[in-house]
Amino acid sequence: MNKNIRISVRQFTVLILLYTIGTTILVIPSSLAVDAKQNAWIAAAAGCLISTAIVGLYIWLGGKLGDRTLIEYVEYVFGKWMSVPLTLLFLFFSFIGSATVLFYIGNFMTTQVMPETPIESIVILFTCIIVMGLLAGLEVLARAAEILMPWFLLLFIVSTFFLIPEIEIEKIQPVTEIGLKPIFKASLSYLGTASLPLFVFLMVFPAFIHDRAKAKKGFLIGNLLGGLFIIVITFLSISILGADFTERNLYPSYALAKKINVGDFIQRVEILMAGMWFITIFFKISFYSYSFVTGLAQLCGIKEYRPLVVPYGILLIVYSLTVYPDVVYMMDFDSTVYIPYILSIALLLPAFILAAGAIKENMSK
């Protein structure tokens, strides 16, 4: 690996923020409302708070990594052969992650915007950009995030501003009806979509960041700010569409954008708002993919990951088309299998690595 690559703390924070929001913004209001009903926004807030602890764990583990990436560290701790199964678990996780997210965007486009366009064409186009980004490298991706961030902010603020008049506060009442258990259950699906995937950033953090001390703060801030955006979107969905409509909608935030109507003049702008999702989802797939290709390169002992990128892109296209056979399977998988799966990969695995690392340190002393 080329150890001279460096991204700034600000770029890193923006990346974390966009990555947290990607796909979450599109699907989470719905899955939160399934359990927490009109209190979905509280569940989002709870999820956001709990996610601080998870990010704390990643930062702690990051502190042990030093100059190594996660996979190099696993190899250092467990030895050359013992580390292979763990690395494969991680690689599989990032590969599945990028394939499912790619399916999300393809499915969104074919359901809501262009139902007659084959999903393949959308997926192929999107993968082309991902491949371009990966070939350009980490620094370019980070700079792209920095450039696209104001656009995302602009779209978000404009749409929120236009939606404020539509809020009906009765729709979030009664506030205290839903017990703690459903809220906790709902916040788990928040963690599964927004925070636990941040695990892949251990391939970047802290090895490739200029100021490692400040990067820790950036990690936390990016995660909290991203959570804030999601709380706002969930709140708007519930207070404008109502808990039931949010729950039944595949893409509540798109239905929300359809509601924008300022003086019968600014209306039917939802596809502009979809720009927000393209931007954030791009970074989500990019970093899942980045951790996969760099991880694979490190596992195989290849110095340069770039030759792997194009074949990976082709695999990704095919896999994103087969990862979910249909939408109902997707929802079923996401609400049953996915949460235990991501908890074991992104929570238990890092905890295990951390523990093993500590034992090794003690033994060597």
Added chain:
Amino acid sequence: MINKLCLIICCLLLLLLLPGCWNRRELNELGIAVGIGIDKVGNNYRVTAQVVNPGEVAMKMGSNRSPVIIYEATGRTVFEALKKMTTNSPRAIYLSHLRILVFGEAMAKEGIQNPLDHFSRDHEVRTDFFIVVAKGNTAKNVLRVLTPLEKIPANSLFLSLDRSQKLWAPTATVTLDQLISDLISEGSNPVLTAIKIFGDGQSHDPENANDIDPRARLYYSGLAVFKADKLIGWLNEKESKGYNYLKDNVKNTVGVQSCPGGGNLSVEVFNTKTSTKGSVVNGKPSIDIRIEAEETIGEVMCQIDLSKTSTITMLEDQLEQNLKGILRQVIDKAQQEWKVDIFGLGEVIHRSNPQAWKSLKQNWNEQFTGMNITVNAEVKIRRVGTVINSFQKKPEE
């Protein structure tokens, strides 16, 4: 060199995907449906679409062709009927610009739940159109009436409903998402505006729109009451107004008040605010309604001395009684005649006491029937218009 060639080939390949021509929908291939009517024929749904004839609408000098065309098809489901419509329409029916959805009376009595699903599922349909019920008629007949002034009848219906809700009050602008949330809510039943055809004759004759006083006209007449998704009755104008007062939907309306010495005066009502508070005591729900209204004198057709404060106080008193009467009437009708909660008061109870609601919702309509509802009104007359006392003299005796 080879790299450059690859790049060029890639660009050319992207050309296939990027222009987005896959899903292109040319304007002249779309039949823009502005009104959809749904009737039940036997076990099938008859769907009627009012489709814009763009050439006719755009032309400054209209020819004698009708600005809209009616297509209809019958199918086991709404979606099937809509697709089937292409057998008699040269263009595919496009629903994004839908302004009004009409249910025939017979259809509404059977239940409107089933046909609504397609409208909430289809990606083309938005939620900004209004839903109405054809009173004593089929949806098809309503959509066949041509209107003057607005060339597109569905547009005319949409605008007229919007205006009358804002200025006249006894109508309700119910959109799809509202209707669905009323339908599924356990503490509320939906209400839609009723539409009637006045006169008959050759209503679909283009001449109808050319007439200075068209033989057939559409007008809104009060509200239709539903129990769950089935039509069970109608509210007259006064009751509909009461309904809207209760729901805090009144933006502006007119009230007529009799004068002490005979004759009438009318007031313009604006700035009304209704607050509904629910409480549950010993498992018994009750509702407290407070209306605050600001009014101005809009017309005096009697002898009354408006320059005295006492007159104004007296008028305010009478207007308060009047307002309470309007509300009582519709509440009594809902409680005694239909025995269904059309006001969404169940939701008010739900918000105020979620714990008690869990048992109350089991038989909410019965609870509603026996519920104690108190109404309070407070009217303020702020202004009397541009003159103080009317020029009207006492009639010579």
